[in-house]
Structures are given as C-alpha cells and as structure tokens.
Amino acid sequence: MPDILQKAITQPPEASPEGGHTQVLLDAEHLAFRAELRAFVLREVVPIAEDYERAERFPSDLLKEKMAPQGYLGIPYPKEWGGRGLDYLAYAMAVEEFSRAWGSLGIIVAAHTTLGIGPLYNFGSESLKKAWVPRLAQGEIIGSYGLTEPQAGSDSGATHTTARRDGDGYILNGTKVFCTNATHAASTTLTAVTGKDAESGRSRISAFFVPRDTPGVMVTKHEDKLGLRGSDTSTVILEDARVSEHNMLGREGEGFKIFMQTLDNGRISIGAMALGLAQCALDEGLAYAHNGLGLFKSLFAEQETLALLADIATDISAARMMLYGVAKLKDAALPHTQEAAMAKFFASEVARRATDRVLNLLGRDGGIRHDCPASRAFRDVKLCTIGEGTSEVQRLVISRELLRNYAKGENK
Amino acid sequence: MNIVVCLKQVPDTETRIRIKDDAGKGIVRENVKFIISPFDEFALEEALRLKEKLGGQVIALSLGPDRAKDALRTALAVGADKAVHVNDGGLAGTDSLGVARTLAAAIRKLDHDVVLFGKKGVGLDRGQVPAQVAQILGLPFAGQATEITVSDDGKSATVDREIEGGRERFEVPLPAVISREKSANELRHAALKGIMAAKSKPIQAFTLADLGLDAAALQPKVLVSKMEYPTERTAGRVLQGDAATAARELVRLLHEEAKVI
C-alpha cells in the first residue's frame, strides 16, 4: 500500500492509476489539494489503519490532533465558519483518499461533515450556527446524525420519534439506530414527529439539533459490524429530552425535506467513500499482478487477470467521472438529485464488484487473510450499497426523477 | 430383555392445523408433515438405553397408514432391532380403545418384558392408550415415568414419576406397561451405519386378520362431534403513567375486568 501511494503522489496525473480523465475535472488547485491529501494519508493514516481497525479503536487522536489542524473536518465550509473553505468536489476527493487507506476513517469524516454539520449549517438559525458550527468545522467536536429507527429503514418517513411542544422548547422521545459517530459525538441532528397533517393524516416531521449532553439523551448499543470496525455505529435513545425551540432546524414540518436534501449531499460523500475503497482494491490488484504475474509461467492464466484489472479500472474511472461531475453540479448550485443517486448507486456497485473480484485474484495463493487491505475493503464496501439509501432505493429515486423530467418535457 | 416401544405419528408441531370442512370432525391431512410424537421419541431413547444396559432387543411397533413405515425406519436406524407395522383399512376412524385393542393383540404376538409408550401423542393429546393396553393385557401400568430402573434379575422395575411437590416411586413386576414423561435424553441421531443397517432389518406387517381382530369390533365408542379453533388472543394493553399510577390501574383492571383478584 505505501508504495502505491508514494507513486500516486509523485506520478504526473496522466500516468496515475486513476487514469488521466480527472484532469478535465480537476484544476491545479484541486490537484494540489489531492497531493496534499495523499501525503497526509501516507504519513498519518496508513501506519495506523490496520491496528486501529483490529482494535476497533475510534481514531479520536488522529481526528483531533492531526486532521482538525488541517481543516479536514470542515472541508466544504467557509473559513469564517471554521472550515477549510474548499468546494464540495475537494471534500469528495478527501473522503475518497481517506477511504482508500482506511474505510472507517472515510465514513467518520463523511458522517461528521455532511450529516452532522450539514443540516445545521444549511437550515439552522444564525445563533445556533454561531454556537456550534465553528467548533464542529474545526474538529474540536464531532457531529452525528440520526434518521433510521427500528421500524423506519428504507421507509424513513415512518418516524416514531416524537417532539412535543413544551413552552419554549420541545420534549423528545424515541430511538434512533445506526447513528454513525454517535458515541463520540457532541451533537446529533435528527428527525422527530411534531404533529399530524390535518388533511392527509400524515405525520409532520421536523429536524432538530440535539447536543449530546442534553439530559435524557443516551447513546447505547455500539453495533458489532461486518466492516468499518474503527468507526462507531450506535443507538441514540431520547427519553424526555428537552431542547429549546431554537434547536429546530428550518421550520416545523420541514424536517423530511431537510433530510432528503441532506441525503443528496450524503450520496456524494458515500459515493466518494465507495470510490476510495474501489481504488484500494485496484491498487492491491495492480501490486499483486506486478509482483506475481512474473511467476506464472503459463500464459493462459494471465489473460483473465489482465481483463479483471482492466474491468475494474474502467468501472472506477467511469464512477469517478460521474461522482466528480455531481460534486461540480452541486458546487454550481444546480439540481442534482438524480445525478447524486446515480453516482452513489454506480460507485457503490462498482466498488462492490471491484473488491469482490480482486479477492479472487489475491486468493490465488490459497486464502484470504482477515487483515489485508483488500479483505478489509471487501467487508467495508458492503455498507456503501446499504447506507444512506440502499441501491434499491437509489434506483427508485432515479426512475422517479427520470419520469418526472420526462413528464415535464411532454408538457412543454 | 425384550423391550417393545409403541410409536405414533403426529402432525409436525410447526404445522398450521386446518379443520376439515366436513362438519369439522377432523383435520386436513394433505400436505402435512408427520413426525414421531415427541414423547414417543423419549420412550424410544429410553428403550435403547435399557437395551444398552441390560442386553436384549428393542422392537418398534406402530399402528398407522403407509407413512408409519417412515417412523419405523427411523426407529430401526437409531438402533431398534425389529419393527412391526399394523396397517389395515378397517382401522380408519377407530378410537383410543380400538387402537389399544389392536396394539394389545400385536404385543401378545411379541416377546415383551417392558412395553414403553410416550405419555401421550401430541396430535390428539388424549394419553389413554397406554393404560388401556395395560388393562387389556392384564399387565401393571406405571404412567408418566421420569426414571425407569430395571432390577438386575430382570424381573421387576422401579419407576419414578413427578408429582406436585414431590416424587412417587413404584415397584412393578415385569412384564409391565410404562409410559414415559419428557426426558433430558433427546432421541439420538441415527448414525450413518444405522441408516444403512436399517435397510436390512425387516418390518413385519400385520393386518387385523393376522391379529384375529374384526373391524366391526373396533368401531369407535367415542365420537368426535365437533372441532373448533381456539378463540383468538386479543391484543395486549399498555398502561400509561408512572409506576404507582400504572399499578393502581392494573389492580383495578384485574379486579373489575379480568375478575381474577
């Protein structure tokens, strides 16, 4: 792994394993940032990834001491808010590079930046933002996010968590599951039902920013996961937790819309994570082929291997173009629901295939060790087809957008 | 020591029982998986252990249609030495007494020191046949045995059974009929060799004629008039409020609605 990354830093872009396409999307500034990220990852992340993963150790030290000072915990937020002041494309690249070395780190950063800070930054009141965004963006504290509940998975609108008006605040009751970062986070943004729509009978859902130290907030059940074991996924229980009305994000009843928009951005970050994992798989495959093919004297054994590498690299290139393209759409403030869903769907499925096939290659020597980067990526990647909208949901989102746009065209 | 074990097939305990349309007197048997009644399995395991301790042979006996052969094959595979199958169309619709008469006639044709049953078949749950068989054969009967110990001379057995707050112990001379309560000893799995050996062990078949019985005499004296599904359980209720309030409400409901206190 270190050799590959070293090469990745020093090689000119057109000769890099990712292919020269991205030069079209990345200007000099982005290329420089990417080089900076790679040097950082090589120095600080690669040496600890395997140990931390095996020990299931949340990298608080890495986050606070090494990443926060570089602004890596608030990349897309303006400098005046404590962030690094770069665009979403740069942020996506960062998640990709972190994930390439250590999937757990990728999801920690993605969940914190997009889901933990995002709803607050985009929909919080000025005073709430001033009180919290700088500390979060500067990495002094970590943010988390709670949408899923035991009976509300893909059907995220089936929220049962309630927020009852109480004077100048709300009393929250409910359970949120699969909250990334929750154990180490100082805050959670979440959805709760604030009422019922008189006409349709449907729940009105609102979004809240809940500080972790609010009485009545408990974080339990640290999940024992297939992969991403250096990250923390836990359950947040709210028992008569009272928050001020100022902690509501956006207006009452806007919660579902806020979270759907947040997920659009989340799809970009998870897509980036998937890309990083896929790239890791390709890196491992290339290294193996480079070292190992020479030993295989039988020519016919090589063709499949070569084709495998070609397939994976092509898939990844396409996914990367798509993902960087969506990031640019977002940076241009253009609508990107369909494109984000496509990018997340495609990148995660590409990554799943890539990590799967590379293991067959590496396994030629007889088996798969638990701790090799490819095995880790294989286990990490399965989250990408599930979290922040399963692939099945993405397909429904995409088709809905397709038909909606088609209908608009028809009516012209 | 000759140990006869009586086995009955019942619908698999996981089956969703459906009552037949014909005035609800029986259950639908098509597409139902049949298993050996669990209590009979405990009896069979007991029989095998007795044989391991005392020597002799285990004879599996079953009354039923063709599919009863599966139960008998399983018994042979786990270690029974012989199997006897009583199958006759004239037995259709008979009651417990009819079954008992038929089994008794078959047992008379076999050397028997101990006749083991499960305490009841979990299909109809009547539990009458073991005692009826004992009565017909003129043998002592010890039911719901939790422990069976045969004397060294093989002439008697000590049988324990659990009662409320204690244990009863019986001494019975052999031959005797004993029905087995649930046991900690699950029926052993058939080893592969046992499965292979079962092929060459014979299953002796008896018709009513072979037993000197007449279908007319086995007409049921007990008739099922109706079968119904149990009443549906209603949903539970969650009591609100703090512990003290909920407790008060619970007491009120138990007294006024459920009328149990």
Next chain:
Amino acid sequence: MMTLSETAVAGPSFELTEEQRMLQDMVRDFATSTLAPRAAAYDRSCEFPHDNVKEMAELGLLGVTVPDTYGGAGMDTLAYTIVIEEIAKACASTAVIAAVQNSLVNFPLMKFGTEEQKKKYLPKLASGELIGAYSLTEPGSGSDAVAMQTRVRKEGNKYILNGTKVFVTNATGAELFIVYATLDPELKSKGVCAFIIEKNYPGFSVGRHEEMMGVRASGTSELILDNCEVPLENLLGTEGEGFKIALATLDVGRLGIAAQAIGIAQACLDYSLGYAQERKQFGKAIATFQLIQNKLVEMAVNIDAARMLLWRAAWLRERGQNFTKEASMAKLFASETAMKAGIEAVQVLGGYGYTKDYPVERYFRDAKITQIYEGTAEVQKIVIARHLTNPA
C-alpha cells in the same frame, strides 16, 4: 454401494432414495440443533471445533464413503454431498473440516493406498480418532501447484522432506497429513510425490494459524517440514505419481466444496426469505417488493441449478465415469452462486445485515473462500476449457 436412483435408468433420477432422505433429515436435524447454535461463537474465536468434530464422527459423517470393511458407512457420492451441504447450512467451517477429511484424505487413501496403509489409517479416520489434513499450496505456488518448492529425498530407509506449506485447512486439529513434495523441480509434475505424515514424525510441525476472513474455525495453518523423516512405507502411490493423486483428489474435493457452497447459499436464501416476510416497510412486508423478490428468485434458481450440476457430477462418479469437467463446473457455478447469495442476503437485511447480530454477514464472508480454494474460478475455467477443446 447404492446408485442415485433405485432403478437402473439411463439418466439420474431427481429423487433421493429412502436412505438418502433419512440421511438428509438426520444431518439437517443434527446441524440445526447442534452445529448452528455454536457457529457464531466459533467464527469469533477461530477455535478448532473439536466438539463438532467428535459429534460428527459419532454419527459416521467423517467416513461417509469409506467402505464398511474399513469402518466407514459405505454410502455413495451423493450421500456425501448431502452431508456437506446440510452441515454447511449451519456452519461453513465445520463443513469444510468434514469435506477435507472425506475428500482430500479418505479418498486418496482409498484409491491409491496399499492394503497396509488403508488398514492402518482408514478405520481411525472414519471413526474420527484421527483428523486428516491435505497440503498442496505453498507461499510461491498456489494456482501453479507444479511450482512447488517442498523437496523430498530418499535417505536409507526414510524420506526426508523440507519446505513450508500454507493455508492448510484442518491443520490445527489434525494428526494425519497428506503432504505433496517434489524430488526435483526440474521434473515438474513428474517429480511430485504424496506422503502420509503423522504429526509426531521428527521434523514436522504445525506453524502459524492463519486468521482468515471466512471459515475462521477451520484450523487453517502453516506446516513446516524441517528435515522431516517419513518412513518409506508412508509414500502414497509411487514416486512421481503425486501430481496424478493430487488431481484425482481435487476432482472429489471439488464436489465437497460445491456442496459447501450450496449449503451456504441455501442458508442465505432461507434466512433472507424469512426476514423479508417479517420485515415491514411502507406498510408491507418487503418480500412483496419486486426488487427484493428478484434477489430471492435469483438465489433460488441458481441454488437449484448448482445442486443439479453437483448431483450430475456425483452420478457420473458413481457410474465410474470421468467427471473432472463436471466437478469443475459444479464447483465454479456453486461458488459463484454462494458469493452472490451472500452479497444479496446482506443487502436484503439492510443495516441489520451489516451487523453481527444476524448470521448473513458470516455467510457473506464464508462464501468468498469457496471461489478460491481447491482451485480458483480461473483454474476451474482452465480445466473446463481444456475439456471443451479436447473432449477426449
């Protein structure tokens, strides 16, 4: 020995004989009641499941096809595949242990062993008194087995072996090892010899235990041969016959692995089907959603097809016909099926499928190795391609 169907017909019957059905019921019940409850803990601890092995041995599952004259059950190839499939549904690690014993240790002894060797070892293997392991792979020779570096030379009344073998399944629990070594790498396949090595022979040791991603309780470890002394009478077959023995062994081994893969896939289908019928979203059981149904249907169809391929290969073997291509096809297809099933089972269970509270993530990890050991997918394709282009 029984045939696949009780009547001698031109083709295989799709029905099991009564013995095969009883066997299936018994192993299924044993696997569900005894093996399944222990599987998650063994996956976590990576300990060799001695209790499972002992109980399998008592039921005769470690010598399924060994003739009863040598203490085995004398059942046929199909019965063997049923045993492995049912065990694999509950615990893939335990299944591969049983498969290695039956296919990779019992079989070469039966086919290539002398009467003395068979009498000495088969009864103990069949009864489980001895656990066996098979070692071919080395650090420098996986798919390219002929490139092995483990050397053997004759010295007086002994063979002396030197080398290292890796990824040896069963190694930590085994006392008997079939080891392949070469007299001279220049001789290529003609130099390979097979040896029966007892654990206590001088110079033999079991080395590092591999922590695997899947089948973690299969006792996979290294073997170290350091001037290991093997009596002359423990040569299996003749000098230079080793490669032929290895290939014949792998043919049977692939049947076992295909069965293991089918068992894993079936477990994936059973579990996700049950879950999908219970889990409700948007007011309905997710089993009613077409996208979920697609996954279940594909699993079911592929499993059935894989099982038919396997049974066909078993049938050919029973009739004494060449079954190399068919075994390869079965292993290739079944392992792909298992991997896809694992992937989709986790997907069906969504976030819950990603946690260790549910068994599907274990099935996902276990499935991967079936695509790799006993010949990667590439190797299977090479074998099949050879048969296609050279039907002789």
